[in-house]
Amino acid sequence: MIRQQAIEMYSLYNSETVTKEFNKQKFYCFLQRDLSFPIEGTLKKLKKHEFLMKEKDTIDEICFIRSGCVMAMKKCSRVIDFYTEEDIVGFDELILTESAKHSFKAISDEVIIIKYKKSEIVEKILNAQEGYLYHYVHMQNQIRRLLEKEALLRLPSEKRVGYALLQIMSGSGIQHKELITFPKHINKGILAKYTNLNRNTVTTVLQKLQEESIIQIKQRNMYINIVRLQSQFT
Structure with a gap:
């Protein structure tokens, strides 16, 4: 009713x-x-x-x-x-x-x-x-x-992690700019459970994104070039 x-x-x-x-x-x-x-x-x-x-x-x-x-x-x-x-x-x-x-x-x-x-x-x-x-x-x-989320889980591993990063940042309230800080409270273990992948797979994908300069690690913070990430996964 x-x-x-x-x-x-x-x-x-x-x-x-x-x-x-x-x-x-x-x-x-x-x-x-x-x-x-x-x-x-x-x-x-x-x-x-x-x-x-x-x-x-x-x-x-x-x-x-x-x-x-x-x-x-x-x-x-x-x-x-x-x-x-x-x-x-x-x-x-x-x-x-x-x-x-x-x-x-x-x-x-x-x-x-x-x-x-x-x-x-x-x-x-x-x-x-x-x-x-x-x-x-x-x-x-x-x-x-x-x-x-259902669409995310149907993607191959690399795209799944990439789209997960985009989803998490879109809902985090972070202002739109080229290089943003990824939330520290979402670690690799949580990201693995969110994407339904094992932690080693998530680590491998993140390392690849780092080699491509999409991810930067500085003083234990992970920074993501949101423009490059979007161009690669959307």
Whole structure:
């Protein structure tokens, strides 16, 4: 029923308007508005390796990431995705008894989140004329991310690593410039789990990219020439 109402609302707008007016930033502002259903979020800081939620836990909170990076994992052996500033965790289903499909673990030194009770968010959405569209747009973004990841895993090893680097940097909030620093909290082991390759294969590909001057290592930081990386893998 909720999905059908969202589709009916969606038909009143063009796709560009929906994406612009019901995006993550607008959703956060919508929650802050003191209307008929005021709700209040709680600020929380997570240390590195601390879990935001674990697989199969009942999701009773929806979290907005304000800073830092969270890794989504399946059975602690597969890395599914990375969530960074302005991403939302726990909003995939509006069913209050939903269980988490993944574990979400802080991998940067600190992660700052604002968490809301899921029941309060659902109530506010249900009582707003166009509230369904925030969830609809969120789910469209999640589907896009999932399809991009599935496409990544079908690529040969070298392209898979190259596209993974591009995906990670596109979601990291880093400003566009030619030479950028790759996030230190995503190491070779994590990259291997994200690409479903063994660590030796990932190391070999990174060394090849370094020989081609696409990657530079300086003072334990990995810098990537984003222009050259894009030209080679897009």
